[in-house]
Amino acid sequence: MSRVITITSGKGGVGKTTSTANLGTALAMLGAKVAVVDADIGLRNLDVVMGLENRIVYDLVDVLEGRCRLRQALIKDKHFPDLCLLPAAQTRDKDAVSPDDMIALANQLRAEFDYVLIDSPAGIEGGFRNAIAGADEVMIVTTPEVSAVRDADRIIGLVEAFEKGHPRLVINRIKPKMVSRGEMMSIEDVLQILAIELIGVVPDDEQIVTATNRGEVAVLERSSRAGRSFTDIARRIAGEKVPFPALDEEPGMIERFFGMFGRRPRGSER
Amino acid sequence: MTNLVAIKGSRDGLRLQLDEAAGWPELFDALGEQLSQGAQFFNGARVTIDIGERDLDEAQLGALLELMRQHHLEPSSLTSTSRASRNAARAAGVVARPVTRAATVADDRSEAFFMKRTIRSGQIIRHHGNITILGDLNAGGEIIAGGSVVVWGRLRGTVHAGALGDRDAVICALDLNPTQLRIADLITRPPDDATRYQPEIARIIDDQIVVEAWNQQRHSL
Numbered sequence: 001m002s003r004v005i006t007i008t009s010g011k012g013g014v015g016k017t018t019s020t021a022n023l024g025t026a027l028a029m030l031g032a033k034v035a036v037v038d039a040d041i042g043l044r045n046l047d048v049v050m051g052l053e054n055r056i057v058y059d060l061v062d063v064l065e066g067r068c069r070l071r072q073a074l075i076k077d078k079h080f081p082d083l084c085l086l087p088a089a090q091t092r093d094k095d096a097v098s099p100d101d102m103i104a105l106a107n108q109l110r111a112e113f114d115y116v117l118i119d120s121p122a123g124i125e126g127g128f129r130n131a132i133a134g135a136d137e138v139m140i141v142t143t144p145e146v147s148a149v150r151d152a153d154r155i156i157g158l159v160e161a162f163e164k165g166h167p168r169l170v171i172n173r174i175k176p177k178m179v180s181r182g183e184m185m186s187i188e189d190v191l192q193i194l195a196i197e198l199i200g201v202v203p204d205d206e207q208i209v210t211a212t213n214r215g216e217v218a219v220l221e222r223s224s225r226a227g228r229s230f231t232d233i234a235r236r237i238a239g240e241k242v243p244f245p246a247l248d249e250e251p252g253m254i255e256r257f258f259g260m261f262g263r264r265p266r267g268s269e270r
Numbered sequence: 271m272t273n274l275v276a277i278k279g280s281r282d283g284l285r286l287q288l289d290e291a292a293g294w295p296e297l298f299d300a301l302g303e304q305l306s307q308g309a310q311f312f313n314g315a316r317v318t319i320d321i322g323e324r325d326l327d328e329a330q331l332g333a334l335l336e337l338m339r340q341h342h343l344e345p346s347s348l349t350s351t352s353r354a355s356r357n358a359a360r361a362a363g364v365v366a367r368p369v370t371r372a373a374t375v376a377d378d379r380s381e382a383f384f385m386k387r388t389i390r391s392g393q394i395i396r397h398h399g400n401i402t403i404l405g406d407l408n409a410g411g412e413i414i415a416g417g418s419v420v421v422w423g424r425l426r427g428t429v430h431a432g433a434l435g436d437r438d439a440v441i442c443a444l445d446l447n448p449t450q451l452r453i454a455d456l457i458t459r460p461p462d463d464a465t466r467y468q469p470e471i472a473r474i475i476d477d478q479i480v481v482e483a484w485n486q487q488r489h490s491l
Contacts, residue, residue: 124392150391153408157390193408193426195388 004106004116005237006039006135008159010151012122014143015172018208018218020119021049022227026219026234028083032114035074037086037105039131040121041096044088051078051215052085061089064101070108079220084113094126099133106134115237124158132159138167139199144174144185149193156196168199170233175204198244200233202226274300277308277416277434279383279397283316283346290322294330298337304434305341310452311414311433315396316346323351331358382417389413389427398434409449415439428452437474446470446481453479 007020017040024036038046041061047053058073063086070086077083086109089096102118109116120131132138138159142152152169159167171190178184187201205226211218218227219234232242274297276287288297305312319334326334338345347365350356356366381399389395389403391410400417411427413419416434418441425443430452432439437454450459451472458472458479469484 150410154391154410157393157411160390192424193406195406 002110002114002116003137004110004118004135005137005139006118006120006132006164007139007141008120008128008131008155009122009141009148010124010155011142011148014141014148015170015202016122016141017045017049017119018212019139019141019170019172019202019230020046020117021217022219022230023234023237024083024115024117025050025077025080025217026231027115027117027237028077028080029219029231030234030238031082032238033082033112034080034115034117035084035086035109035113037109037116037118038088039097039102039118040127041088041130042090042093043121044090046119047075047085047087048215049212050085050217052087053215056087059087059089060105061092061096064097064105070105094121094130097130099130102130102133104134124154128155128158129162132162132164135164138164139170140167140194140196141170141172142190142194143172144179144187144190146185149185149190153194156194166196168197169194170200170202171198172202173204174201199236200229201244202229202233275304277304277311277398279399283318284312284396284398285318285320287320288322288324290324294324298333301334302337305338305343307435308416308433309341310430311396311416312341312343314394315343317343319345319348321348321350321352321355324355325352326350326355326358328358328361331355331362331364335362335364383415388423391427407443418442440471440473442469442471442484444469446472451479451481 007016009016020036024034028034036046037060038044047056052075055075058068060073062068063070063073074084074086077085106116118131118135121127140152140155142148156167171187175184179186191198203225205218205224207221207224208218208226211221218224219230221227235242274289274292278285278287288301335345345364347367348359349367351368356368359366382402383397383399384402385395386404388405389407389411391408394412394414395401396414398416401413401415402420403413404422406423407413407421407425407427407429409426414430414433417432417436418439419429419431421443424445424447426447426449428450429441429448431441432454435454439453441451441453445467448460450457453472453474456474456479470481471484472479472481
């Protein structure tokens, strides 16, 4: 039973692409066959984050317009042969694709992979609608900021209107210290507003930046706290019961939990 | 409140029912008055005009459309049992349907609308009567009611009660932390430091929207 999961957020820059790359890799590490699809036509990024940019020959629009077969456009990951990227076209825009195209594409990928992760563009327009058209499930990424949460709320309403079931939530880039000082929205604050199921919390981690710049993903780095969180989320997607480390605890306990894995590098907190 | 113009909320938007028997000039004025009173209520809504059996010629229909446009309303369709009226509407480029309706329905503002879900940012709930929400109204979401609004949950968005002019309408919530409250023609926003987690009720007292704790007010309603 393969699953098509779209990762979206409404607001840009909250970590959709990073989440897609890391979750795709983590699921492949768990032994699944995974395709990650960049649905951000015209502003492609997923290939860069995964360090596969220089291997692109054909892209998603080439497949849809019949210039190549799906298999020719799929790019094998550097580390996991069972992980493939379908890159977006860079020289076209969102109008090159229709929701029906995306449904057909998702069904084609479903035949060959256990998981198909679709990286949605920001916004609520055509690109977003294309990205969720073929999805069985939707994951919403937000950061603990009022603007991102507001946009996530808007997106959840749209996802429900498109009858994609109840989306699940990833809270990205949380800074436990700021939360414990009452300077950042806590997990509870975000959940109180959005009222959807939480599938994971990812701490702010500078290693995401350094890994991305090298075209590597954080889940491959043992020392990355964000990487460990993404691995947890991937296991939850796969149906495992992975405890939420500090969810029911006071904000201070979250910090203590992260403290067990060693101190933050000096200067990581502004 | 005039009886010549009835407003019904439905899944497809709003239905404006115009009295079939009244004289045209009288009805026309009544509609103008209703649209002025409910400017916020109609704002951005999909509106169907239901003129029943009335025969409208093109000039009358043109005047009707012009009146609606003055209030920034673009009718999405017109329903009438009169073939002449439907032809006039089509000539003016408005979708016309021959839907009949049972005898003129009174515009019952005491009718209520119940919804069990969270109203999220960008969503809007509109009804000519009272509205009850079992769930939260999130910031960026809107509820617009001809009557009163009760939110059994957290109210963080914008609510307009009495949007057709009823100053007796009230707004209640278990936790009233709105972006903005409107009752009839009055608008208020909460003080910037207001965070009280208690059931509250908002209503008009002496030309002002007043918010009070439910506990203190329930005996005086």
